[in-house]
Amino acid sequence: MNNNLIEVRDLVKHFEVSSGIFSRNKKVIKAVDGLDFDIKAGETLGLVGQSGCGKTTTARSLCLLDPKTSGTVKFLNPDTKKMESIDEIDDDGKKIFRRNMQMIFQDPYESLNPRWSIKDIIKEPLDIHNIGAINDREEAVVEILRTVGLTPPENYLSRYPHEISGGQRQRVSIARTLIMKPKFVICDEPTSMLDVSIRISIMDLMLNLAKDLDVSYLYITHDLAVARYMCNRIAVMFNGKIVEIANTEDLLQNPIHPYTKRLISSIPIPDPSYKRERYQINYDELDKIISKNPDKKMIDIGNEHFVATHDTKEYFIES
Numbered sequence: 001m002n003n004n005l006i007e008v009r010d011l012v013k014h015f016e017v018s019s020g021i022f023s024r025n026k027k028v029i030k031a032v033d034g035l036d037f038d039i040k041a042g043e044t045l046g047l048v049g050q051s052g053c054g055k056t057t058t059a060r061s062l063c064l065l066d067p068k069t070s071g072t073v074k075f076l077n078p079d080t081k082k083m084e085s086i087d088e089i090d091d092d093g094k095k096i097f098r099r100n101m102q103m104i105f106q107d108p109y110e111s112l113n114p115r116w117s118i119k120d121i122i123k124e125p126l127d128i129h130n131i132g133a134i135n136d137r138e139e140a141v142v143e144i145l146r147t148v149g150l151t152p153p154e155n156y157l158s159r160y161p162h163e164i165s166g167g168q169r170q171r172v173s174i175a176r177t178l179i180m181k182p183k184f185v186i187c188d189e190p191t192s193m194l195d196v197s198i199r200i201s202i203m204d205l206m207l208n209l210a211k212d213l214d215v216s217y218l219y220i221t222h223d224l225a226v227a228r229y230m231c232n233r234i235a236v237m238f239n240g241k242i243v244e245i246a247n248t249e250d251l252l253q254n255p256i257h258p259y260t261k262r263l264i265s266s267i268p269i270p271d272p273s274y275k276r277e278r279y280q281i282n283y284d285e286l287d288k289i290i291s292k293n294p295d296k297k298m299i300d301i302g303n304e305h306f307v308a309t310h311d312t313k314e315y316f317i318e319s
């Protein structure tokens, strides 16, 4: 038993866009181009990488907000206790999947209906999925407001999203997500729009909730320091592909792929006298990785530390 909650194989999402206003030619953007990863029950996997590398597209394809181009996604159905492919499950299976797979977005203001009260916003998923007795739902809202630290709950129930702060709004989105008791939550840069001082309290809240409610996260961020704080393992994404995936400390202490090394070398150090060299991509090193095992997409260098063997050289632009 490998304890996997999610298994993703060769996930691909391509977009077709026209190459100019008057052009009939179509161009394909390979936003996500063959991802393989697993997420174990109770763990947080970080997905890090620069802007435009395909993190949000991965998230949206995973939780069925956008249809994937190809690939398989399997999840552990908590009812049947079996890994099931989301393409093969029936409507009941899809409902179970949607209930157990939730997403928290970067901008809480956009994801909350401004015309609804906090109570209605948080209660809506229970109404949609018809969870619990109607009379108990308000009590469930009060309870979850307490869980996410919005106390006393009575002060928030009848307020509207514009009447609370950004940090409180993100707590409302977390409450709305967790009231469903999902097994798996995808967080897409949930704290990047918040004030630094509030960021850490939201991150702590999410870590505590993961432990208490037994939730696994796919935690998307472009910030390695945040990933280190939040994640058990980290996958580094570059141009639609994962280039390296390992336990958090393994990855940060012993990065193998030249792109990971560059990313780590760009983390700011809070010491103005410290002059850090920016890592230059070493192409010999990259060649060695690629030639080592040309048949496999990733090689395991031990302790489940995987490095990509595909050629990404053409994408690196030295600056």
Ligand SMILES: Nc1ncnc2c1ncn2[C@@H]1O[C@H](COP(=O)(O)OP(=O)(O)OP(=O)(O)O)[C@@H](O)[C@H]1O
Pocket: 015, 016, 017, 029, 030, 031, 049, 050, 051, 052, 053, 054, 055, 056, 057, 058, 222
């Ligand atoms: N609906 C779409 N149509 C066409 N191209 C798209 C669409 N959505 C995303 N893309 C393209 O796919 C690539 C990946 O975008 P994505 O939003 O997944 O990046 P990201 O890693 O989340 O970036 P960021 O850190 O800036 O949020 C980009 O080149 C983007 O322009």
Ligand SMILES: [Mg+2]
Pocket: 055, 056, 057, 188
């Ligand atoms: Mg994004």
